[in-house]
Amino acid sequence: MKDEEIEQYLEAGRIAARTLHAGAAMVKPGRSVLEVVDGIEAMILETGAEIAFPLNLSFNEDAAHDTASAGDERTFSAGDLIKLDLGVALDGRIADTALSVDLGGHDALVAASAAALDRAIALVRPGVTAGELGGAIQAEIEGRGFLPVANLTGHGLAPYQIHTAPTIPNVGIAGGAVLEEGMAIAIEPFATTGSGRVSDRMRTEIYQQIAVKPVRLPSAKRILNQIRERRGMPFSRRWLPQEKVDLALSTLLKGGVLHGYPVLHDVAGSFVSQAEHTLIVTADGCIVTTHHG
Template sequence: MATKSEESVAAAAEKLEELKVNGDNTKPANGGPAEEGSDDEEEGTSTPAPTAAKKKKKKKPKKKKAKPTSQTSPPSVLIDTLFPNNSFPVGEECDYRDENLARKTNEEKRHLDRLNQDFLTDYRKAAEVHREVRQWAKDWIKPGMGLTEIAEGIENSVRSLVGHDGLTDGDAMIAGMGFPTGLGINHCAAHYTPNAGNKMVLNQGDVMKVDFGVHVNGRIVDSAFTVAFDPVYDPLLTAVKEATYAGIREAGIDVRVGDIGAAIQEVMESYEVELNGTTYPVKCIRNLNGHDIIRHRIHGGKSVPIVKSSDQTKMEEGEVFAIETFGSTGKGYVRDDIEVSHYARQADVPASGLRLQSAKNLLKVIDKNFGTLPFCRRYLDRLGQEKYLLGLNNLVQSGIVEAYPPLVDIKGSYTAQYEHTILLRPTVKEIVSKGTDY
């Protein structure tokens, strides 16, 4: 047996060995902080805790972008986004007069109206695009801007809203510009849009007509307004606007177009305007007219005079008309002038007899991209066409394409224009392009 001293030495040795293996027992086994006053605390160190197993981070789902609920400036939001499920606004509905008033409650006519939903949807979509673009343009157009900038701003906005940029074959035929943006200044009343390189600028004292069309599936909405920055021209603009509404009120199924012209003239020529101390009567431009619109063609064949006329042609159910009026401080008569910018392919005119290869090639481009919709030189430039004037002139000379020169009154005069598109529905007359602006 061992003695007590031997046992003490053995116990001490055993304790020393335990300390070597397990470390200082003053440190907690769980790796927490040392007891108060320990060496570790004094030296500012601590025993690191065991690292836990790393958890995989869950990826947060990407937030869906909220659909825009209002239009941008300049307009760029697709019109279908703002009006889902073809919920486009209905234009101003007006009852027909006299014996046609009963159409509104006639069940057969109401049934016919319901059958025309594709027709109405296309027109109302085009009309809403026109409204949003022109209301933006009215605030955006300012003196000092170039005509090319104004025209392209309007046209690019229309293309953005319908979702067709017109840069691939056939795209512009689905939806887009119904015809080029007309920007007639002062004595120039119609059919003027800038060609490439145009340096014309809108000035403070100018009166400018803004006339553009929007089409969806070939159904064209034609509407125009006039911009003037000097209030001295207000009586001229008011005369033309009120004359346009007089024509719209008179229009209807079985109405003779000559009677519409008489109503327009009576209102228009009741106004006068004072410019630089001289008073001018506002005259109807007697050789300009409103017109019917058919699919893919801005002028269908019927005209609506803006002066009294013996024309007995009647408006008919289902037709679409552009009621437009022009007033002038000049002669009230326009003639062709300056270089041509507007063109249109003539329907049903064969291309036989064309010998110039450049004309044949250009005609293919026109047929694919515009059909019978009017176009301008800038549109050919956008498509990458070069050195096309010889071929274009050959198409005009052959009668395959018609040129529409600018129409002007005498220099020094001022002209104004207002226009709306109306649908002669079986039950009511709809001013499809009507907006809060006019």
């Protein structure tokens, strides 16, 4: 990786870390979800960077992929556990980072995912396998009395691409990808009081263009024109003109032009915490690009 690329990753990481922590301070009982999501996304754009994916803001047993809808009337309540997961892109170089905001009673669960992240980062260097990182994450979370979410993973990052190889599991596996110098990766442990697996809700607010095909429907064409500048990075339904948006999205999904990301949840009544950093593998370890401090 060239010096200028590393500098872009580092600058994206600085913006992401600042924004994530400023955003976390906005999450308080009674506050509007829509107001907080719009506010955090605006903070990213004010820096001149791009939003790499819509701000993920997921409640309680929901682990990932929720965000505000247009006209969202939800508010935060005491006792909620909120995951904030944000992405910043500078010339396509992405910083992906997350934390959990505890609105009451979840200290140990929040600490579990954060400690698992630290333990995995301490192992990162060329030659280490993704399976070893997963084993460290699993041991840390289970040692604290919780379960890792087995079917969510960390991932590689590439220009304008949020999820590339290697996959970084949150449980121990034999082998897995071998880390190499110059890789950009996001490690994101999830700890849960629930089943340790997530499944899809009916709710989908985040989409991504995965193919280029001709479309006839004018409202579908409008969406494709609007998202062209995203270069394949995910977008939110909330960012689109709302007239005929459901018809347009369903047409594009059926045609294989778009992929939807349903909200992922563990069992009702459970709580999930998340922590995430982006890092670049170096000759003797790694640089954490999204470190706050």
